[in-house]
Amino acid sequence: MTAEARPLRVVVVGGGFGGLSAVRGLRGAPVEVTLVDRRNFHLFQPLLYQVATGGLSPANIAAPLRALFKRQKNVRVLLGEATGVDVAGRRLLLADGELPYDVLVVATGARHSYFGRPEWEDLAPGLKTLEDATRIRARVLAAFEEAEREEDPARRREALTFVVVGAGPTGVELAGALAEIARHTLRDEFRRIDPADARILLVEGTDRVLGSFAPALSARAARDVARLGIELRTGSLVTGVDPRGVTLRRGDVVEEVPARTVLWAAGVEGSPLGRLVARAAGAGTDRAGRVVVEPDLTVPGRPELFVIGDLALVEPTSGRPLPGVAPVAMQQGRHVARTIRARLEGRPGRPFRYVDKGSLATIGRASAVAEIGGLRFGGYPAWLAWLFVHLLYIVQFGNRVLVLVQWAWSYLTWARSARLITGTNAETPSPTGTSGAP
Amino acid sequence: MTAEARPLRVVVVGGGFGGLSAVRGLRGAPVEVTLVDRRNFHLFQPLLYQVATGGLSPANIAAPLRALFKRQKNVRVLLGEATGVDVAGRRLLLADGELPYDVLVVATGARHSYFGRPEWEDLAPGLKTLEDATRIRARVLAAFEEAEREEDPARRREALTFVVVGAGPTGVELAGALAEIARHTLRDEFRRIDPADARILLVEGTDRVLGSFAPALSARAARDVARLGIELRTGSLVTGVDPRGVTLRRGDVVEEVPARTVLWAAGVEGSPLGRLVARAAGAGTDRAGRVVVEPDLTVPGRPELFVIGDLALVEPTSGRPLPGVAPVAMQQGRHVARTIRARLEGRPGRPFRYVDKGSLATIGRASAVAEIGGLRFGGYPAWLAWLFVHLLYIVQFGNRVLVLVQWAWSYLTWARSARLITGTNAETPSPTGTSGAP
Numbered sequence: 001m002t003a004e005a006r007p008l009r010v011v012v013v014g015g016g017f018g019g020l021s022a023v024r025g026l027r028g029a030p031v032e033v034t035l036v037d038r039r040n041f042h043l044f045q046p047l048l049y050q051v052a053t054g055g056l057s058p059a060n061i062a063a064p065l066r067a068l069f070k071r072q073k074n075v076r077v078l079l080g081e082a083t084g085v086d087v088a089g090r091r092l093l094l095a096d097g098e099l100p101y102d103v104l105v106v107a108t109g110a111r112h113s114y115f116g117r118p119e120w121e122d123l124a125p126g127l128k129t130l131e132d133a134t135r136i137r138a139r140v141l142a143a144f145e146e147a148e149r150e151e152d153p154a155r156r157r158e159a160l161t162f163v164v165v166g167a168g169p170t171g172v173e174l175a176g177a178l179a180e181i182a183r184h185t186l187r188d189e190f191r192r193i194d195p196a197d198a199r200i201l202l203v204e205g206t207d208r209v210l211g212s213f214a215p216a217l218s219a220r221a222a223r224d225v226a227r228l229g230i231e232l233r234t235g236s237l238v239t240g241v242d243p244r245g246v247t248l249r250r251g252d253v254v255e256e257v258p259a260r261t262v263l264w265a266a267g268v269e270g271s272p273l274g275r276l277v278a279r280a281a282g283a284g285t286d287r288a289g290r291v292v293v294e295p296d297l298t299v300p301g302r303p304e305l306f307v308i309g310d311l312a313l314v315e316p317t318s319g320r321p322l323p324g325v326a327p328v329a330m331q332q333g334r335h336v337a338r339t340i341r342a343r344l345e346g347r348p349g350r351p352f353r354y355v356d357k358g359s360l361a362t363i364g365r366a367s368a369v370a371e372i373g374g375l376r377f378g379g380y381p382a383w384l385a386w387l388f389v390h391l392l393y394i395v396q397f398g399n400r401v402l403v404l405v406q407w408a409w410s411y412l413t414w415a416r417s418a419r420l421i422t423g424t425n426a427e428t429p430s431p432t433g434t435s436g437a438p
Numbered sequence: 439m440t441a442e443a444r445p446l447r448v449v450v451v452g453g454g455f456g457g458l459s460a461v462r463g464l465r466g467a468p469v470e471v472t473l474v475d476r477r478n479f480h481l482f483q484p485l486l487y488q489v490a491t492g493g494l495s496p497a498n499i500a501a502p503l504r505a506l507f508k509r510q511k512n513v514r515v516l517l518g519e520a521t522g523v524d525v526a527g528r529r530l531l532l533a534d535g536e537l538p539y540d541v542l543v544v545a546t547g548a549r550h551s552y553f554g555r556p557e558w559e560d561l562a563p564g565l566k567t568l569e570d571a572t573r574i575r576a577r578v579l580a581a582f583e584e585a586e587r588e589e590d591p592a593r594r595r596e597a598l599t600f601v602v603v604g605a606g607p608t609g610v611e612l613a614g615a616l617a618e619i620a621r622h623t624l625r626d627e628f629r630r631i632d633p634a635d636a637r638i639l640l641v642e643g644t645d646r647v648l649g650s651f652a653p654a655l656s657a658r659a660a661r662d663v664a665r666l667g668i669e670l671r672t673g674s675l676v677t678g679v680d681p682r683g684v685t686l687r688r689g690d691v692v693e694e695v696p697a698r699t700v701l702w703a704a705g706v707e708g709s710p711l712g713r714l715v716a717r718a719a720g721a722g723t724d725r726a727g728r729v730v731v732e733p734d735l736t737v738p739g740r741p742e743l744f745v746i747g748d749l750a751l752v753e754p755t756s757g758r759p760l761p762g763v764a765p766v767a768m769q770q771g772r773h774v775a776r777t778i779r780a781r782l783e784g785r786p787g788r789p790f791r792y793v794d795k796g797s798l799a800t801i802g803r804a805s806a807v808a809e810i811g812g813l814r815f816g817g818y819p820a821w822l823a824w825l826f827v828h829l830l831y832i833v834q835f836g837n838r839v840l841v842l843v844q845w846a847w848s849y850l851t852w853a854r855s856a857r858l859i860t861g862t863n864a865e866t867p868s869p870t871g872t873s874g875a876p
Contacts (some may be wrong), residue, residue: 038860039859040579040583040857040859041857041858043860057495057496057497057498057856058495058856058858058860059495059856059858060495062858064627064857066624066627066628067627067857068624070626070627071626074665076629076630077627078586079580079583079587079859080587080588091867096587130858130860131860131861134860141478142517143831145478145517148516148517149516149517149534149535170784186504187508188508189504189505189507189515190504190509191514192514238550281622362700370530417497418495419478419479419497419502419505420478420479420496420497420502420568421477421479421517422496422568422569422572423569
């Protein structure tokens with residue numbers, strides 16, 4: 001077999017929205033695709049906050065990668081951890097081996113960033129993985145339990161104070177869900193505390209919530225947030241986090257907020273593979289660790305090396321860089337697949353162009369904001385649009401009727417079915433074993 | 439207020455089947471009930487194997503204790519860990535305090551026992567908690583992943599060999615579900631291995647499976663097990679477990695079985711609180727750590743101290759001791775509630791009598807055995823009976839229509855919706871972060 005006869009080897013790292021779209025776009029193409037991910041599932045991150053707040057189970061928003069591609073015969077899925085790239089030798093380096101490629105697509109996304117304060121991570125967990133979500137779920141529920149046991153009023157108040165840092169979509173969703181849990185889901189369940197006494201603070205460094213939306217929608221969202229009983233603190237920076245709470249600074253005013261639960265939704269940075277790829281390929285990165293790519297999404301001088309999704313920074317020809325949202329990643333994944341197909345047929349690739357179909361963010365039950373095709377609206381219609389778009393996407397992944405059933409049930413009853421405190425601490429065998437039995 | 443006017447303080451430790459029934463049985467009674475559990479949920483243990491094999495999510499078989507009792511106003515739920523009992527002072531000792539009682543009901547159940555080889559626990563995990571189940575799920579799925587990556591045929595075979603130790607109901611269910619995963623669920627998902635090549639051994643020390651059933655039903659179950667392609671090894675003892683496999687002994691024949699995944703379903707022992715209670719109250723325990731109780735389920739000489747469920751050994755007036763199953767625990771819980779009510783009204787308590795309504799065990803899809811009211815049958819009718827009984831119980835706990843939806847879907851498609859490899863290892867931040875994104 002000559003080198004020309006061998007099918008092109010395409011390696012895609014990361015089974016998120018970008019990677020998945022790239023692989024799907026290559027269905028039927030005369031290439032050998034290897035999809036590498038550390039995890040065995042695709043995660044529908046936009047609904048991660050619902051796992052963190054007990055509305056959905058982890059499996060509801062995760063689809064096994066192998067199941068997704070069982071019928072696409074030119075794909076193999078490999079569970080593995082990428083540790084670097086040998087750009088000259090065209091090999092992806094793995095923790096337990098290496099993978100030669102003809103085309104490499106790096107789509108490993110972003111993780112939360114603590115702006116140079118990594119020690120805050122344990123104190124103020126962020127929300128990027130399923131484990132993050134179940135850990136946050138356990139912390140939130142345990143805080144109410146602690147309040148119920150606590151005799152000291154000040155400490156009880158501390159246990160019932162929740163601070164969400166960052167009022168982007170994730171922060172707003174988290175705060176909204178916390179408010180619903182406190183005011184509705186847990187109602188009547190405690191004997192000494194009233195969960196509705198919980199204090200929920202939403203802290204934002206800029207001057208408005210949902211900063212990527214139009215100012216009028218930010219104002220609308222701020223009103224909805226207030227209506228849910230959430231204290232919104234815009235223009236406030238977090239200058240300290242410790243086990244007893246956070247320190248906020250607004251201008252010259254410094255405030256200590258005693259709080260047991262602090263959740264971080266304030267910033268993201270590119271996954272570490274991005275910097276490794278950039279260094280190996282001589283490409284640039286921005287402060288958040290995103291790799292600067294050409295308009296066709298390749299690394300400069302390396303047409304066989306694509307970076308897409310949250311990890312990529314497309315040099316903006318005009319205006320702002322693209323937002324780190326699923327539609328951008330999906331369109332970029334499809335663009336990469338089209339470019340590879342074009343090259344196979346001897347046609348030139350084209351620059352990537354993002355088609356903005358609109359933005360949605362939900363705040364709580366029947367409350368959301370939407371910017372769709374020039375239209376800007378909020379409230380129930382926006383919430384229905386949000387529901388529709390998310391269900392539409394998630395039904396592509398098999399048995400997601402469960403999500404619909406759970407949403408319908410929760411909507412009618414305010415109940416949340418996945419309220420479990422599980423995890424490593426609970427896992428430790430105890431000397432006396434009072435866990436439920438038989 | 440005089441001592442007589444104060445409502446009787448009933449403390450129930452353990453929110454399993456026994457504890458729950460005791461608390462429910464006291465609804466409306468002039469008592470103050472405190473339900474103490476380490477976990478914030480009641481676990482429907484009979485379906486735990488379905489979580490371990492990816493068919494259900496943890497939340498599907500767990501109901502928050504507070505939600506269960508929000509309307510029963512004489513109950514408060516306390517998350518806490520019991521560390522002992524001061525029998526003379528009538529105080530339950532907790533890790534972070536103590537709880538005075540007038541009546542104490544100990545219902546902390548059992549956990550798996552390794553017959554004096556606790557070092558086997560990490561190598562051959564048992565199935566008692568949700569964390570056990572998600573850990574087993576991750577191990578089973580990771581074994582197939584490892585086989586797919588493995589170049590060496592012997593090691594690949596090792597990765598594809600699963601040993602289930604113990605052929606009681608849990609062992610049979612686990613082995614049956616593993617067979618279904620290997621032969622159906624994962625079909626077409628791998629490119630180098632055929633999951634159907636997986637070898638599943640079911641090892642049993644006695645001479646038959648499901649030893650608590652009639653011999654004819656054991657024979658029937660053994661045939662069903664063989665039909666699923668499971669290798670049944672009765673009369674075989676496990677004499678060694680190490681990371682590469684197990685050592686079996688049958689008579690004088692010793693066999694090494696190389697296997698990466700060993701699951702333990704061979705024995706249980708009472709939770710440690712049982713021995714502490716027995717020692718404090720001067721009561722006896724059997725070898726498995728069960729507390730010997732009077733016919734009315736109280737500890738001898740301590741009418742205010744009840745032990746029920748898997749942790750109790752009712753002196754058998756005739757025949758065998760009661761089996762460690764949910765119906766026994768539930769009936770005992772109700773009996774305790776009746777006894778407490780009788781005493782409040784000045785009537786004497788009665789001895790506990792177990793009403794055996796029958797036994798069911800499932801082997802796999804459309805395959806089960808049943809002994810109900812003298813009738814013994816297997817196959818599809820037994821499986822339907824099993825489904826009916828389990829759904830009937832689980833629907834008592836809120837939104838369990840999800841279980842039905844998932845079962846129906848799995849039955850039609852052979853799919854399993856909760857196939858996630860999650861947990862502490864995956865949680866560790868990696869240097870390169872190739873996890874799915876954005």
